[in-house]
Amino acid sequence: MKLPGLDFEISPLLALGLGLGIVIYITYSLYLAALPKPIPGIPYNQESAKSIWGDIPLLAEARYRRRWAWAQPREHGAPLSQIFIFPFRTPTVVVSDYREVVDILARRAREFDRGTRTKECIGFVAPAFHFTMETSDPRFKSNKKLIRDLMTPKFLNNVSAPRIYDKALALVTLWKLKSSKAHGRPFLATEDLYSATLDMICVAAFGMENAKSALQQAISHVQSTYPTIPTEHEEAPADFPIPPTIPELDALFDGPKMVSIAQSSPFPGISQFLALLTPEHARAHWNRKTLIMGQIDKSLQRLLQSGSDGCESALDQLLLQEMNAAKKADRLPDYYSPAIRDEILGYLVAGHDTSAATLSWWVKYMAAHQPVQARLRDALRQAHFEAYRDSRLPTMKEICDSPVPYLDAVIEETLRCAAVAALIVRTSTCDTQILGYHIPKGTDVLLALAGPSVTEPALHVRESDRSPESQECKDQVPYWGDDVSEFKPERWLKQVKNADGGDEEVFDPYAGPTLAFSAGPRQCFGKRLAYMKLRTVMTLLMWNFEFQPLHEELNTPELIEILVNLPEDCYVKLAKA
Ligand code: HEM
DSSP states (O other), rough: BBBBTOOOOOOHHHHHHHHHHHHHHHHHHHHHHSOOOOOOOOOOOOTTGGSTTTTTTHHSSSOOOHHHHHHHHTTTTSSSEEEESSSSSOOEEEEOHHHHHIIIIIIIIITTEHHHHHHHTTTTTOOOGGGGGGGTHHOOOHHHHHHHHSSSSHHHHIIIIIHHHHHHHHHHHHHHHHHHHHHTOEEOOHHHHHHHHHHHHHHHHHOOOGGOOHHHHHHHHHHHHHOOSSSTTTOOOOOOOOOOHHHHHHHHHHHHHHHHHHHHHHSSSHHHHHHHTTTHHHHHHHHHHHHHHHHHHHHHHHHHHHGGGOOOOOHHHHHHHHHHHHHHTTTTOOOTTTHHHHHHHHHHHHHHHHHHHHHHHHHHHHHHHHHHHHHHHHHHHHHHHHHTTHHHHHHHHHHHHSHHHHHHHHHHHHHHOOOSSSSSEEESSSSEEETEEEEEETEEEEEEEESTTTOOOOOOOOOGGGGHHHHHHHTTTTOOOOTTTTTOGGGGEEEOOTTOOEEEEEEEESSSSSOOOSSTTTSSSTHHHHHHHHHHHHHHHHHHHHOOOOOGSSSOOEEEESSSEEEEOOEEEEEEE
């Protein structure tokens, strides 16, 4: 037998042996390449290091994969540890300590940048969204320029606030209708909170018309249908029929689903690619792009007719920015650029699930903590005294301008306890160290925004292992005490002397650790908009409804890990406030 490229003959048996040898060699090399390569000195699960699947089986068995990850350092009795969750790749280091996380995010941002993991998870949905980019990427700077006005007080107050207020009122209308049709029974709240926050972000993003409003759709549906009310048990919830979906909105809901598919897979790119082959995701992907392009057309018409005075949405603002930048650079504007398309898509995806999930936890906390609810309602009635006296709703201006320390405390405590975004990733840009442990360049570092020191007792960390800057800031934010795991808004209040020498209770944002919006130069861009939404929805719901206690089966602490941490059950049982 003659093999190609060889000018001598070999026996078939030898050829078979050779072939087999090559296959075994390649398989063994792949096996060795896939085996975890622990970073020396950092604790890890010894058994996991012996398998190409690393920690994946442990992660798959865990009730909650995010909790499993942030708990790893505690399991090893160390301030940090490493896990093997991606075959063929370097280990991921886990840091679960508030002060160290803040040090990395805020003071060592050059050593730890965005990195590949975020790109892999969000890059399929919005590849030109600045969230996916490293800070050193030149596109990051130009994208940030494009969106820089969206969180200014002027834009928020003039453009976003009135639209958010309208949608919060529509939620009140929907819940008044539902609660009357439910005859005092509890009903599911998650979908409605998702619809409300989707409407809010859509109207803020592109001034979406009422016909495309998820809340309007839900209101019309409840008006024309009746819920099923189970008779066997007095506390059983009323079941409202699901309203028909709006394809464009469905397409937006699909964005976070795609990110979530990537987040829960050891092969994020392949998983998203396979998902896109299914009709459901392919259709949504196409509808998303069509929706954005259609909205750009509408925005452009509006701007051409009324100029900058016609600016009604974030997309209008982006197009105006592009118009002015093109004029300045003496070039043609590119209104349909991937940057504009993906920044607006990113604004929708980043701003929707996070707010909806936070509000879902909040309604649960209100039902479970009746004294907190009573105190909050009282604080709101005192702060908006005139509105209460005149039996009217507080206006958006009153909601934005009146200080209500207890409301700030409830918002902050909800964000801390709900921890809807519990883990973020950075990648080391150089050989460096964390708490004295060597970290090679290119290592993914998982930073816990919840767990030890934020929602659980802190881990022991030697002060001398921290950076000098971190040691200098030691007492800026004291760690929480034994009650760290409890929902207790009062922890965010402190007494100060006012101008008249009397005692005054004020909100203290530095009372203790929280990382709901992360920290440092890459922290949440939409934080101000998020606070505005939470403030408005919480005020108007508290003003109109009492959230009555729920049967324990309807208010459990269980959660679903999608893009964010969403409560598994979220019901409301409403009475008139
Ligand atoms: C309760 C609501 C929200 C929570 C808890 C939240 C939380 C977060 C967190 C934890 C990050 C990661 C930051 C990091 O990697 O350091 C983030 C990033 C981001 N968020 Fe939010 N977010 C919320 C609402 C919003 C809203 C309403 C918007 C905009 C409409 C928004 C836009 C963004 C953007 C653009 C980024 C990426 C920032 C960057 O890469 O520089 N978020 N958010």
